Amino acid sequence: MRLLQKERGEKEKMNEKILLDEEEIPKAWYNIQADLPSPLDPPINPATMEPLKPEDLAPIFPMELIKQEMSTERWIPIPDAVRDVYRLWRPSPLYRALRLEKKLKTPARIYYKWEGVSPPGSHKPNTAIAQAYYNMKEGIERIATETGAGQWGSALAFGTMLFGLKCTVYMVGASYDRKPYRKVMMEMWNAELYRSPSKNTEFGRKLLEEDPDTPGSLGIAISEGVEDAATHDDTHYALGSVLNHVLLHQSVIGLEAKKAFEQIDEYPDVIYGCVGGGSNFFGSCSPFVADKIRGDKPDLKVVGCEPMACPTLTKGLYLYDFGDCAEMTPLLKMFTLGHTFVPPPIHAGGLRYHGDAPLLCKLVKDGWIDAVAYHQNEVFKAAKLFAETEGIIIAPETAHGVNAVINEALRCKEEGKEEVIFFNNSGHGHFDMGSYDVFLRGKLVDYEYPAELVKQSLAKVPKV
């Protein structure tokens, strides 16, 4: 049923908010591994070059999460205690962006799921809560992790605190120095913070000896988190994206969105979202992609949006590669720019990762999902227009998806096409005002795709 806006009696309304009842928070996560046309290539243990076994992961993850990582069950029940925390901010609203539509004069109908309503301000707690819960159930006392821009560290600090666990965060040195307020947020939630590389791990000490002034990197911080967990019996490690169980937990976004669309008798023609590791985008689109795989929605278009400075899906190679710079993780089959690649310092810090979630990569490789890359100036311009119309100041990461939405809506206008466009508005930009300041002063730099650097780092990818 595709009624025109005025036919639906909306000509007076400038916004539409579809809010589910609390009872409609999903009771199970949706696992797309059950519906893949062909199975996922397994992660490989670099020591044996054999497919990873559950026990290989046991030193750093609780068994329930390892099971979820490898499960092909379609539905995995959400524990009551996790749903109870979700209730603090879920169901998150689905908005119709009527003001943006009007500004663009587009016949398209634009909808977005708003995940910035969580206390840490993004979609990240959807998995942080679950990961903290399963670790608590297994008697773990502390979780170590890394954080770049700070969204993931904040979410895990929040989640561990609610379940009575301690949290140690290795924060990329450059962010630690430049983003003191994210640091304070994590401390308000009782996290213990280290500037990475730190003296707290052997790997960190080694790097500091070589270069005491190193600004660190996400790869280094991951290695420190993993080492901390692997060397302490009471401690596990947690990752905020990329892995299957993380994408699984984020399916609550797409499941809620689907229910909300059902209530208003709509279904997206096209879905956009920003891709760093891929978890928010995949979580928001996987229940819809399942319809496409099943053949129910053959024309559905699904597009991941990434930065031109770190264009993994659009320029990367589909290879087995390490998840971290220090080669401590399993080998994952993914689009990669090479695990030693250090992207230019764009302001969307959450999108500066050399690889992507294997699940997302497989669906891109097999043609179910497309990808597009943007320069940061057009992305920030899209964020500004969104703030001016919808009133919400979004994270620069999120704005990559919004830029695609605006382009699509303008194309619909040119072609007189009435499409339903959906995107996941993954988080607010309250801790990104320094970046917006640079943009507003006209000082934002567009970095060309660093082809030569990528060539060098791809040469270091192991042959499997």
Place this chain on the structure above:
Amino acid sequence: MRLLQKERGEKEKMNEKILLDEEEIPKAWYNIQADLPSPLDPPINPATMEPLKPEDLAPIFPMELIKQEMSTERWIPIPDAVRDVYRLWRPSPLYRALRLEKKLKTPARIYYKWEGVSPPGSHKPNTAIAQAYYNMKEGIERIATETGAGQWGSALAFGTMLFGLKCTVYMVGASYDRKPYRKVMMEMWNAELYRSPSKNTEFGRKLLEEDPDTPGSLGIAISEGVEDAATHDDTHYALGSVLNHVLLHQSVIGLEAKKAFEQIDEYPDVIYGCVGGGSNFFGSCSPFVADKIRGDKPDLKVVGCEPMACPTLTKGLYLYDFGDCAEMTPLLKMFTLGHTFVPPPIHAGGLRYHGDAPLLCKLVKDGWIDAVAYHQNEVFKAAKLFAETEGIIIAPETAHGVNAVINEALRCKEEGKEEVIFFNNSGHGHFDMGSYDVFLRGKLVDYEYPAELVKQSLAKVPKV
């Protein structure tokens, strides 16, 4: 009906969120002037020393707001266009703070209305939207205002943008220098910003000549906003608290809270809230105070919470005084510390005002509402405990009310008393992390009540 938690089947739940349907956003504001036991003392025109006439305000306010300022109608309809913007984040949720209750081991039931869900992050848009709308209807093209910590400036920038008006904000110099991120937020919403005192007004230029390095004050910034509005035909002025029409607009908080309480068959025994100018506290409690005045709820306790460094309600005198330092506003009957009083630099910048809303002051004077004052260290400690339990990092202003709630809940525990406690959680602290950093490092200073300074400034209050 006062069921114990477990009788209400909640022993598994760790939080409870009561969310009204969108249709239940109030259709009219509640005006307590209709129910006052005796009329409010009128504002006085300092030029004539006669009660202010509507036409005295016409150069700086639209006639609809002037009518609201003086109205004794009980219900004032909310225009559809204003309700439509409210729908972006309203109805705001009413939360039961089960995690906080559990931590305090209190038999009290603690509820809070969460106003931080608005895009600018506080209750301020409830009135900013309405003020922008009425100015737009009257053909005004620009609104000038002042802002201290930045909450009000952000809200008005947001509101004017949505109704197509321009916005000029005079931001207190010290805040302009120290809070660059609030500044960027306002610029994202297209506000034009001046560091106050500025060269943009005669008053500003005079002050800069006397002292080019002055950090400014809220009183100075108000004077600049008023002068800008008074000297430009297309421009009006807007105030974010104190005035009757501002408190009227904030009644949406209390009206929604009351409906939500009805749904769960509860009614507060005691209401707390932070008081700067008084608008968020008064808006949240006025529909309940009406029940008390009417005799339906004689035992209801209502308490405004303020900083010891600026204790207007607890230490001020009930006198006619100017609303600004430069003596450009009408004289208002209120509890005042004297309009030339400059409070110590506490971190709750939004509570550093020498007076209070006349409506609130009258009800305090007449014994319907009580007040209490706190030092900032205990207030920040309360905010930390709230973040650790409820997961939300609140503004330092808001934390004054939370400190009172915690004290009350602990008293209930001592006395084995099962009370219903309600407070308005007026905003988030995402732009206050610098202050929380000072607190976490143990460097927060408690300022004694500046009795001698207050004595001096009270001596400068005009005799009426």
